[in-house]
Amino acid sequence: MSEVTETPAAERAAKLPAQSPPVDPAETAAAGHAATGRLSWWRGDGGEGARRNLGLIGVLVALIVIGIVTRPDLYGDSSWVWSNFLTILKLASVVGVVTVGMTFVIIGGGIDLSVGAIVALAGVWATTVATQSYGAGGMIFCALTVGLGVGLVNGLLISYGRLVPFIATLAMLVAARGLAAEISNKQTQVSDNNTINSIASTNLLGIPLLVYILAAVVIAGWVLLNRTTFGRRTVAVGGNPEAARLAGINVKRHTLLLYALSGLCCGIAAIMLTAQATSAQAAMANLYELDAIAAAIIGGTLLSGGRGTIIGSLLGVIIFSTITNLFAINGLSTEAQNMVKGGIIVAAVLVQQVHFRSLTQFLSRNRLTTT
Amino acid sequence: MSEREEGAVTGGHASPADGGAEGPGVDAPLVEAPADAVAGEVVLRLTDVVKTFPGVRALDGVQLEVRAGEVHCLLGQNGAGKSTLIKVLSGVHRPDSGQVEWRGQPVTFPNPQAAMRAGIATIYQELDLVEDLSVAENAFLGHEPRRFGFVRRGHMARRTRQILGRLGHAEIPPNRMVRSLPAAGKQVVSMARALSHEARLIIMDEPSAVLAHDEVGNLFRIIRELTAQGIAVIYISHRLEEIREIGDRVTVLKDGRTTAANLPARDTPTRDLVSRMTGRTIEYVFPERAAAAEPAGADLLEVRGLTRSGEFADVSLRVRAGEIVGIAGLVGSGRSELLETIYGARRAEAGTVRMGGRVLRPGSVGAAVRAGMGMAPEERKSQALLLGEPIYRNVTLATFARYARAGFTDAGRERAEADRIADSLELRPRDVRRPVRTLSGGNQQKVVVGRWLLGDTKLLLLDEPTRGVDVGARAELYQVIRSLAEQGVGVLLVSSEVPEVLGLADRVLVMREGRVVREAPAGELDENTVLDLVMAGSLMEGAAA
Numbered sequence: 001m002s003e004v005t006e007t008p009a010a011e012r013a014a015k016l017p018a019q020s021p022p023v024d025p026a027e028t029a030a031a032g033h034a035a036t037g038r039l040s041w042w043r044g045d046g047g048e049g050a051r052r053n054l055g056l057i058g059v060l061v062a063l064i065v066i067g068i069v070t071r072p073d074l075y076g077d078s079s080w081v082w083s084n085f086l087t088i089l090k091l092a093s094v095v096g097v098v099t100v101g102m103t104f105v106i107i108g109g110g111i112d113l114s115v116g117a118i119v120a121l122a123g124v125w126a127t128t129v130a131t132q133s134y135g136a137g138g139m140i141f142c143a144l145t146v147g148l149g150v151g152l153v154n155g156l157l158i159s160y161g162r163l164v165p166f167i168a169t170l171a172m173l174v175a176a177r178g179l180a181a182e183i184s185n186k187q188t189q190v191s192d193n194n195t196i197n198s199i200a201s202t203n204l205l206g207i208p209l210l211v212y213i214l215a216a217v218v219i220a221g222w223v224l225l226n227r228t229t230f231g232r233r234t235v236a237v238g239g240n241p242e243a244a245r246l247a248g249i250n251v252k253r254h255t256l257l258l259y260a261l262s263g264l265c266c267g268i269a270a271i272m273l274t275a276q277a278t279s280a281q282a283a284m285a286n287l288y289e290l291d292a293i294a295a296a297i298i299g300g301t302l303l304s305g306g307r308g309t310i311i312g313s314l315l316g317v318i319i320f321s322t323i324t325n326l327f328a329i330n331g332l333s334t335e336a337q338n339m340v341k342g343g344i345i346v347a348a349v350l351v352q353q354v355h356f357r358s359l360t361q362f363l364s365r366n367r368l369t370t371t
Numbered sequence: 372m373s374e375r376e377e378g379a380v381t382g383g384h385a386s387p388a389d390g391g392a393e394g395p396g397v398d399a400p401l402v403e404a405p406a407d408a409v410a411g412e413v414v415l416r417l418t419d420v421v422k423t424f425p426g427v428r429a430l431d432g433v434q435l436e437v438r439a440g441e442v443h444c445l446l447g448q449n450g451a452g453k454s455t456l457i458k459v460l461s462g463v464h465r466p467d468s469g470q471v472e473w474r475g476q477p478v479t480f481p482n483p484q485a486a487m488r489a490g491i492a493t494i495y496q497e498l499d500l501v502e503d504l505s506v507a508e509n510a511f512l513g514h515e516p517r518r519f520g521f522v523r524r525g526h527m528a529r530r531t532r533q534i535l536g537r538l539g540h541a542e543i544p545p546n547r548m549v550r551s552l553p554a555a556g557k558q559v560v561s562m563a564r565a566l567s568h569e570a571r572l573i574i575m576d577e578p579s580a581v582l583a584h585d586e587v588g589n590l591f592r593i594i595r596e597l598t599a600q601g602i603a604v605i606y607i608s609h610r611l612e613e614i615r616e617i618g619d620r621v622t623v624l625k626d627g628r629t630t631a632a633n634l635p636a637r638d639t640p641t642r643d644l645v646s647r648m649t650g651r652t653i654e655y656v657f658p659e660r661a662a663a664a665e666p667a668g669a670d671l672l673e674v675r676g677l678t679r680s681g682e683f684a685d686v687s688l689r690v691r692a693g694e695i696v697g698i699a700g701l702v703g704s705g706r707s708e709l710l711e712t713i714y715g716a717r718r719a720e721a722g723t724v725r726m727g728g729r730v731l732r733p734g735s736v737g738a739a740v741r742a743g744m745g746m747a748p749e750e751r752k753s754q755a756l757l758l759g760e761p762i763y764r765n766v767t768l769a770t771f772a773r774y775a776r777a778g779f780t781d782a783g784r785e786r787a788e789a790d791r792i793a794d795s796l797e798l799r800p801r802d803v804r805r806p807v808r809t810l811s812g813g814n815q816q817k818v819v820v821g822r823w824l825l826g827d828t829k830l831l832l833l834d835e836p837t838r839g840v841d842v843g844a845r846a847e848l849y850q851v852i853r854s855l856a857e858q859g860v861g862v863l864l865v866s867s868e869v870p871e872v873l874g875l876a877d878r879v880l881v882m883r884e885g886r887v888v889r890e891a892p893a894g895e896l897d898e899n900t901v902l903d904l905v906m907a908g909s910l911m912e913g914a915a916a
Contacts, residue, residue: 227779229772236768239757246716246748246755247769247822248740307759 052300055351056315059344063322070330084325086208091321093214094119094272095291096314100221101265102292103313107225108258109238109305110165114154115266116288117176122146122270123280124180127189136195143274144267150176151263155256169259173289180282188281191274199275210272217268222310234258239306294341295320298348319344411439414572414603415460415491420469422455422627424812429455430466431627437572442594442604444614444636447624448648448867453607456624457574460605461493462486474571484513492565493574496581498557500549500564507531507545510563534563537600538593555586562593573597574605579613591617609701611641623647645902657874658846658853670728671861672744672830674713677722682708683885686722690830690861695852697876697893698865699901705885706865707749710832713863714746715739726830740769745823747816749834749865755819756807763789763803765818770825792821796851813844820851830861837871849875869901881905 068075075081098115105112125131126143134142150172157168191197202209225231233254236244245251269288274280295316301308320341327337415437422430430452437443447453458464459471462480470477473489480486486493500509507524508515510531515522531545540559543552549560558578565573575594579587594604594617608614614621618636622629623644631647672690677683683705690696700706711717713724718734725731726742748754756765766789767774774784789803796817800809807818816836823831833852837845852875856862866872872879873893881889881896881904889896889904 229775229778229780232764232771232780235760236757239760240753242754243756243768245736246714246746248737249768250737306757 089211092317093210096214096317097217097269099292099295099313101262103296107238107308108234112262113169113289114172116285117173118150118266119270119285121176121180122267123274124184127280143270147263147267151260155259159252159255190279197278416472418470420466434629441619444618444621445607451624452627490571492570494561496576502550510567534566554581572603658850673725693859695862695876697872697879699872700882704882743829745828746832747819758808761804813840833864
């Protein structure tokens with residue numbers, strides 16, 4: 001509405017907002033809500049999400065207490081505690097990067113079962129003799145491109161091919177691992193590139209480079225989800241796709257981008273994992289999809305979409321790697337560890353359901369008074 | 372059903388009483404129909420039933436009396452409370468106050484199963500059948516005859532065949548998949564399910580809506596057979612001709628209240644029925660129209676020959692800047708579908724939509740929004756709102772990208788804009804950080820309309836903007852719509868409430884069965900004329916009689 005004909009007599013009309021899009025910043029400030037605007041930087045994940053994250057931190061503290069009780073000898077040594085802490089973070093780094101992408105996909109109302117397979121394909125492709133001849137840069141570029149490309153294919157199948165995300169990414173899981181096996185000829189491909197291999201062994205200021213990469217991806221993911229139009233569209237598309245569509249949001253294109261983002265995260269993870277193993281093979285990153293989905297879910301991401309936090313997902317991943325670590329320092333089997341993990345997933349979801357139900361009850365009680 | 376050659380049953384007025392001895396030889400217990408069906412015992416009596424939802428009194432004192440063996444018709448406009456009443460009777464909702472008496476006993480059904488067990492079956496418009504189960508499995512869904520935990524399939528098929536025979540449709544094979552049946556056949560299966568529960572009262576919600584004209588005759592024949600067996604039927608329809616043909620008595624609802632009870636279905640003059648349906652119990656408060664509303668500017672929206680088969684055909688209309696155009700029509704007249712097609716949410720099969728002279732890409736909401744359209748859809752909760760998100764994010768859902776810098780959203784600016792909207796629309800509660808879920812229906816609607824007050828909306832499409840909105844908020848919404856028009860925004864408004872369309876719009880289009888049947892300035896039409904047009908020719912006949 002470029003031109004608005006003001007009806008002089010209509011007092012009420014004047015109360016309606018002006019129809020012109022450019023709003024003077026001074027006018028906005030004059031509205032007196034600048035103070036609430038300033039709070040927004042730390043309120044990002046929302047009050048409810050923050051409270052849920054506190055619960056996760058409580059779980060983490062409990063796990064550490066169990067560690068102290070079961071191995072007081074180790075926890076007595078402060079240098080061991082620090083290095084063990086870094087071990088846990090390093091353990092969490094690769095799955096953590098994948099989980100960030102997965103969190104976006106799930107908040108956007110989808111699911112990506114192919115992440116483990118994409119990591120394997122990107123890793124294998126980046127370590128072929130031909131790719132390695134281009135050096136570290138070529139290998140990184142290859143892994144990222146493969147991840148992004150496979151993610152785009154997923155997205156195209158789901159948004160424009162109208163396949164159910166579960167089916168499309170399940171098919172991709174099978175196909176990408178098959179292609180990885182074909183490319184590698186079912187062999188383990190050793191990485192001869194020292195720059196790549198050093199990604200896993202380098203420490204900066206006493207902290208592993210892998211942890212920095214995880215931190216960078218998490219921060220980028222947090223900003224993307226909470227501070228950008230992309231994040232807002234993700235929540236809208238996952239929360240109510242019809243409302244998003246009728247508000248003029250291109251739901252299909254956004255869905256496509258979400259899977260591309262997940263694929264890109266897998267590309268980054270592929271480099272990290274290849275560096276850790278100094279090799280790549282078609283069976284690598286096995287069942288990462290389940291770890292990533294489980295971490296997102298216990299982190300409070302709603303499987304039906306529309307709600308979730310990056311910090312919650314990160315805490316989910318760290319809880320899992322702390323459990324692994326706890327079993328390792330006590331010399332217990334991975335079988336027992338998996339049973340505990342399963343129990344934790346169920347418990348986390350149960351706790352959230354109870355929490356959610358009491359919240360909706362509270363709201364429905366209050367709704368009557370607000371009419 | 373369609374496979375069966377059936378004579379024109381539609382013709383003669385077979386009184387339900389005639390069929391007393393006609394029950395087919397079936398082992399199911401039959402209640403002998405009394406000599407005069409309408410004089411049968413009262414099976415259901417509702418006294419002062421009230422049901423409120425947040426922000427709206429859906430039922431506000433309903434009286435209803437249904438006797439065994441009669442077809443009792445419920446008449447009322449959209450939003451009159453018919454659906455809520457059905458849900459109360461079928462155990463989906465519990466009434467807040469008032470009494471439901473079923474076969475002499477006061478009852479409250481805690482859930483639909485309880486109502487079913489008590490003998491009240493409901494056949495919804497969208498039939499609730501499992502498409503990939505057989506006819507017999509659907510008929511006995513949830514109460515399959517069992518022995519040692521195994522379903523007695525043979526027995527179930529036999530009983531289904533008996534019931535289908537009782538319904539006069541023995542030709543439907545019990546083992547046929549429901550998916551493969553035509554709509555009429557599915558309806559028969561729904562009725563078979565009701566009979567498998569030994570239902571004493573069957574509620575039919577617009578059963579003829581899914582049927583072709585010749586199949587309606589068959590439906591009526593079945594209804595007559597049911598009533599002849601002493602079963603009571605509550606029949607809901609918008610079509611007066613059907614009520615005249617099949618009904619015994621009529622109860623009229625208006626704004627959640629019974630405005631007339633137990634009128635004789637055949638003899639009550641149409642004028643009486645219509646005035647009971649539309650008689651104003653809600654005071655519509657329309658803002659003063661700005662005097663000398665000059666014919667405004669150029670054409671903003673021009674729709675030419677828009678068609679979607681089965682929904683609407685060859686619709687042309689125009690909306691000028693600053694003009695409010697209202698579309699009156701019932702559900703199923705194609706009005707909501709038309710609005711969504713203009714908006715690009717559905718793809719037109721033929722015809723064009725022009726905004727400011729430029730043709731819009733069909734089937735693209737993005738193109739419509741960029742051209743300056745905004746829409747408040749019919750279903751607020753499922754089509755317009757992110758219920759768990761804060762109010763301000765819902766208000767800026769269509770505009771947050773404008774306030775963003777290099778892709779980074781500006782939450783402070785968004786809240787300020789939303790605050791401005793909240794002030795001007797008098798949103799309550801006022802805190803824009805509260806989740807939209809906590810608002811009443813009227814305030815939720817303000818959020819949806821407010822969304823399009825931001826940005827540069829030139830044309831606002833409103834689909835049932837006051838559905839589920841209380842009286843106070845209604846008046847406020849009317850005020851908002853009117854002042855938008857005064858600022859030069861074009862408004863295309865769809866409503867099933869005729870007074871609303873007439874009171875608000877400058878020009879009115881009346882739609883029936885997918886076509887525009889009348890276009891006139893609002894001043895030249897009155898409520899009865901529009902209702903006559905909306906409710907098809909039957910009314911004109913009735914009025915002439």
